[in-house]
Amino acid sequence: MTPHYGRRMNGIPTGGVGVASGDVSERPVPPPPPAELADAVSRVLPGARTDLESLVRIPSIWADPAHADDTRRSAEAVAELARAAGPESVRIIQADGGAPAVVAHWPAPEGMPTVMLYAHHDVQPTGGDDQWTSHPFEPTERDGRLYGRGAADDKAGVMTHLAVLRAYDGRPPVGVTLFIEGEEESGSPTLTALLAEHHGSLAADVIVIADAANPAVDVPALTTSLRGLVDVVVDVAMLERPVHSGVYGGPVGDALTALCHTLASLHDDKGEVAVPGLVVAASDAPDQDEATFRSDVGLLDGVELLGSGTIPERVTHKPAVAVLGIDAPRVAESSNVLLPRARAMVSMRLAPGQDAAEAQRALADHLEKHVPWGAQVTTTPGTGVAEPYTLEATGPVYDAARRAFSSAYGNSSVETGIGGSIPFIAEFARTFPGAAVLVTGVGDPASRWHGIDESLHLEMFSRGVLAEALLLQRLA
Structure with a gap:
């Protein structure tokens, strides 16, 4: 796809969207950053760490109605932190039925572009507080990592933006619109309405989305591809009512066993979908070390990897299917009856180039x-389509980003795909077609986003x- 460019701001053309470019690992690493800016960042980091911990203590799980007030409290806390960074204005906005988001503005100096800095302050459910090594909402440092729900995804993104604004004493060299969403972990259902209603105040020449990860704590990445996501609920019925398994079992089957047969058909013997x-794309990213990958994931001894191809291909450029839940009696509540009905939620990640509706x-x-x-x-399409x-x-914006990130990390930046789905990126691109979109972040393979013992590597956060x-x- 041929890139297109919008208006030019201070010699920087704003970018379009298309296909990911090739490997950049051979590009030379720029010289170290200016000492004055590095010193300013070092000065604000302790306070940013303290404020990050305060945000982590707020259980802003918007997906859980019981935490709606916590999510509002989280938005108010972010707004207060933004006010302290010297903006011209700060507002909390929300669409009808949506979560509160924070918008703050630092006006652009004459002739300078405006940059939107995006992150989200809502978090995933914990998955069970008792499974964490330390309490998920009490940030705890261990071995240079800060543990807690949201410590990486994505309150670290929030504090990355705020720390940068503090380093510039509230006078960044470009215009800045800080946009901190409150429902990303729920699929951003009202983001379209927010962008439409507040289009003028959110318009930007460059959009920096701090909601992705790096391949290592000292290797920065620009994310250039994301898999899509669809869900289907499958409901299997065989009987009008439960019946005795001893009296009728044999000639009469049960719905749960039929459902298990159905779900088993989703993969072949090698684990391929x-x-x-379905579309299967290719990746020229170098393969990962399998032992390291297994350790990061927490695979048990003897468990095989599914499918074929390099690990990056399997994680970012091929479809994947998972059964996320089954409605059936718990083992402790089971009895000797044949179940009349059973259903499951089936989730499928989509390779780049796949049409979600067709998949x-x-x-x-x-x-x-x-x-x-x-x-x-009966199959029912899920609503979470990405x-x-x-x-x-x-283009120049990406060139500037590569130089900046390589200089800060001390290693050349790489371009990667991620296996997750971030639906709002396409929404931003459609709403602001002239803006260059950069997807960055401060997670790494050990961050365990959405999992137990989520954490942030503190040195990577500073980088x-x-x-x-x-x-x-550089954009200035």
């Missing part, structure tokens, strides 16, 4: 065709702040 008609239909068709024994089946996306990583500060300087 068996749903026909969702293909998944539903596959499930319906593989229900055994004449069982009745298109896969690729970004055009060319990420310096990198963003350098980026604003």
Whole structure:
């Protein structure tokens, strides 16, 4: 796809979106950052760390109605931190039924571009407080990492932006719009409405999204591709009511066993996704060390990796299917009856280039065709649809980002795909077609986003702040 460019601000053309560019690992590392800016970042880091811990203590799980007030409290805390960084204005906004978001403005000096700095202050559920080594909402440092829900995803992104603004004493060299969303972990259902209602105040020449990860704590990445996501609920029915398994078992089957047969058809013997008609893309990213990958994931001894190809290809450029939940009796509550109905939530990640609606239909068709024994089946498309996306990583804005990040980290930046889905990136690109979109972040493979014992590597956090500060300087 040929990149297009919007208006020019101070010699920097704003970018478009298209396909990811190639490997940049051979590019030379720029010289170290200016001492004055590095000193300013060092000066603000202790306070940023303290404020990050305060934000982590707020259980802003917008997806859980019981934490709606906590999410509002989190937005108010972010707004107060933003006010202290010297903006012209700060507002808390929300669409009808949506979570509170924070918008703050630092006006652009004459002739300078405006940069939107995006992150989100809502977090995932904990997955069970008792499974954490330390309490998920009491930030705890161990071995140079700060543990807590949201410490990496994405309150670290919030504090990266605020720390940069503090390093510039509230007078950044470019215009800045700080946009901190409150419902990203719920799929950003009202973001479209927010962007439409506040389009003028959110418009920017460059959009920096701090919600991704790096391949290592000392290797910065610009994310240039993301997998999509679709869900399907499959409901299998065989009986009008539960019946005695001893009296009728044999000639009469049960819905849960039929459902298990259906779900088993989603992969072949090698673990490849068996749903026909799906896009499989290629990646030129270097392969990862399998032992390190297994350790980062926490795979048990003897458990095999699924599929074929390099690990980056399997994680970022091929479809993946997972069964996220099954409605069935708990083992402790089971009895000797044949179950009349059973259902499951099936989630599928999509390779770049795949149409999400077509993939969702293909998944539903596959499930319906593989229900055994004449069982009745109903499939219901889920509402959490995210298109896969690729970004055009060319042009002066990306060149400036590579230099800034490589200088701050001391290693050349790389361009990577991520296996996760961030639906709002496509929304930003559609709403602001002239803006260059940069996807960055301060996570790493050990951060365990969405998992137990989520953490932030503190030294990487400091590098990420310096990198963003350098980026604003270079954009000016």
